[in-house]
Amino acid sequence: MRNFNKFLGVAVATVAAVALPTMAFAQELPEHGVYIMNSVLFLMAGFLVMFMACGFCMLEAGLVRAKNTTMQLTKNMALFSIAAVGYYLMGYNLMYPLGDWSIEGYFSGLFPAVAVMEAVGISAEGADDISYASTGSDYFFQLMFCAATASIVSGTVAERVKLWPFLVFTLVLTAFIYPLQASWKWGGGFLDEMGFLDFAGSTVVHSVGGWAALAGALVIGARTGKYKDGRVIPMPGANLPLATLGTFILWLGWFGFNGGSQLAMGTIGDVADVSRIFANTNAAAAGGSIAALILTQIFYKKVDLTMVLNGALAGLVSITAEPLTPTLGAATLIGAVGGVIVVFAVPFLDKLKIDDVVGAIPVHLIAGIWGTLAVPLTNSDASFGTQITSIVIVGVFTFVVSYIVWMLLKMFMGVRVSEEDEIAGLDNAELGMEAYPEFTR
Amino acid sequence: MKYIVAIIQPSRLTAVHEALVAVGVEGLTSSEVQGYGRQKGKSEIYRGAEYTVHFLPKVKIELAVAADMADKAVEAIKSVSATGKIGDGKIFILNLEDAMRIRTGETGVDAL
Numbered sequence: 001m002r003n004f005n006k007f008l009g010v011a012v013a014t015v016a017a018v019a020l021p022t023m024a025f026a027q028e029l030p031e032h033g034v035y036i037m038n039s040v041l042f043l044m045a046g047f048l049v050m051f052m053a054c055g056f057c058m059l060e061a062g063l064v065r066a067k068n069t070t071m072q073l074t075k076n077m078a079l080f081s082i083a084a085v086g087y088y089l090m091g092y093n094l095m096y097p098l099g100d101w102s103i104e105g106y107f108s109g110l111f112p113a114v115a116v117m118e119a120v121g122i123s124a125e126g127a128d129d130i131s132y133a134s135t136g137s138d139y140f141f142q143l144m145f146c147a148a149t150a151s152i153v154s155g156t157v158a159e160r161v162k163l164w165p166f167l168v169f170t171l172v173l174t175a176f177i178y179p180l181q182a183s184w185k186w187g188g189g190f191l192d193e194m195g196f197l198d199f200a201g202s203t204v205v206h207s208v209g210g211w212a213a214l215a216g217a218l219v220i221g222a223r224t225g226k227y228k229d230g231r232v233i234p235m236p237g238a239n240l241p242l243a244t245l246g247t248f249i250l251w252l253g254w255f256g257f258n259g260g261s262q263l264a265m266g267t268i269g270d271v272a273d274v275s276r277i278f279a280n281t282n283a284a285a286a287g288g289s290i291a292a293l294i295l296t297q298i299f300y301k302k303v304d305l306t307m308v309l310n311g312a313l314a315g316l317v318s319i320t321a322e323p324l325t326p327t328l329g330a331a332t333l334i335g336a337v338g339g340v341i342v343v344f345a346v347p348f349l350d351k352l353k354i355d356d357v358v359g360a361i362p363v364h365l366i367a368g369i370w371g372t373l374a375v376p377l378t379n380s381d382a383s384f385g386t387q388i389t390s391i392v393i394v395g396v397f398t399f400v401v402s403y404i405v406w407m408l409l410k411m412f413m414g415v416r417v418s419e420e421d422e423i424a425g426l427d428n429a430e431l432g433m434e435a436y437p438e439f440t441r
Numbered sequence: 442m443k444y445i446v447a448i449i450q451p452s453r454l455t456a457v458h459e460a461l462v463a464v465g466v467e468g469l470t471s472s473e474v475q476g477y478g479r480q481k482g483k484s485e486i487y488r489g490a491e492y493t494v495h496f497l498p499k500v501k502i503e504l505a506v507a508a509d510m511a512d513k514a515v516e517a518i519k520s521v522s523a524t525g526k527i528g529d530g531k532i533f534i535l536n537l538e539d540a541m542r543i544r545t546g547e548t549g550v551d552a553l
Contacts, residue, residue: 231490232489232490233490233492234486234487234488234490234491234492236487299489300486300489302485302486304486304487304488304489306487306488307488307489343489346488346489347488347489347490350488350489350490359488
């Protein structure tokens with residue numbers, strides 16, 4: 001590879017020498033080059049993050065029982081679509097006031113409320129910000145983050161939540177809860193002013209999804225028969241190949257999630273940083289996976305694949321708050337702590353009788369808190385005090401608002417299916433459609 | 442005539458089939474079943490919580506043989522399905538009143 005690079009260097013130098021006279025006519029290109037490269041980063045990273053919707057969907061389809069498969073697929077398909085509407089109607093401009101606040105640092109001006117892109121076929125003069133990136137690419141990229149937040153919730157409340165109340169919650173989450181708290185950090189609001197650091201959203205995305213999921217799990221209650229006579233009754237997932245596929249897809253998508261959060265690719269420094277982030281993100285996932293592998297072998301005498309999958313994802317969540325500054329070794333360790341968290345937090349939640357079907361609360365909420373706390377370990381610009389304050393503020397806001405919304409849904413629509421329907425499976429009871437109608441059980 | 446029902450480990454089916462053919466058994470029915478004996482299932486851990494699998498997967502084979510073949514058939518099944526470990530299964534031997542080959546209407550030993 002090194003020899004090849006040397007050859008490439010010579011080739012590039014030759015081409016540059018030949019092209020130099022032409023380049024002289026295009027002195028302004030570098031500036032537009034930044035606009036183009038930044039937009040390309042947003043689009044590329046955006047479709048990687050979009051594929052995480054598929055990752056969540058497959059992970060969840062694999063970890064629910066066969067009788068709830070079609071419902072879980074339906075919810076994932078619907079929530080991703082509803083996120084697109086919620087973020088368009090209000091979310092995007094609620095999240096990015098661009099300095100135009102109704103309440104300075106806390107609440108966007110919301111004008112216009114709906115997201116608006118640049119006109120068709122603009123020239124440099126028509127760009128919203130020619131020195132940065134196209135608005136369409138930014139909107140697309142940010143929408144995918146909003147949708148990822150909603151995906152987190154569906155796994156926790158699987159196998160007993162009713163379809164339509166869940167979708168109403170998704171709309172509130174994607175149009176209001178997620179964008180509002182995200183504006184406090186990423187929209188330049190008061191948490192950003194305080195010096196809170198959260199690179200790609202261990203808190204802003206993952207913990208928020210986790211808090212919303214926790215509120216849902218508490219209001220909806222555990223699956224029937226999950227906790228009986230002081231014992232935990234496991235309900236093994238139907239399809240571990242699908243769960244593993246989903247985890248690998250999430251792992252892939254995370255390169256876009258963290259790499260794209262560099263938010264720029266127009267300079268040597270930015271490209272080098274995006275590269276560091278890709279490599280660190282991968283290292284953290286590996287660390288989380290290995291930690292869960294070893295710990296389940298020690299504690300349970302046999303490796304538990306579902307924990308290893310959660311471990312890899314917890315590693316990814318852990319590195320998300322700061323994927324740039326750690327070394328590869330530090331990133332592996334930060335991820336490994338995420339894997340340790342999963343192995344302890346999954347049985348701990350069961351002790352509290354909080355039923356989280358796919359382990360989204362340990363993975364996204366608890367590892368998200370850890371990742372946010374880990375930022376000062378490798379980045380001297382962050383302080384533990386500010387990180388903790390921000391975790392608490394975002395946590396209290398998201399949990400309280402989510403809890404109220406879930407309670408209102410419970411009062412007006414009912415949030416869980418009847419016990420009879422739950423036992424029959426949501427596929428038959430709510431949809432009348434099985435995932436594998438030709439298989440016998 | 443004897444009717445032999447054996448519950449064996451699924452992995453031993455091929456060996457049992459070959460052993461029975463070797464002693465001259467003409468026909469055999471097998472089915473996938475679930476059950477338990479003295480072993481009472483086994484416990485596993487899923488996401489940190491222990492649970493018991495009550496019914497373990499087994500294969501049930503059934504064959505009808507002439508009375509003088511029964512001991513040979515039983516010995517053939519036993520010899521290849523015994524691993525010495527718990528869960529090897531059981532063999533039941535029943536008296537068989539009659540049999541009929543549907544195609545020809547033959548009865549008794551002729552039908553086997």
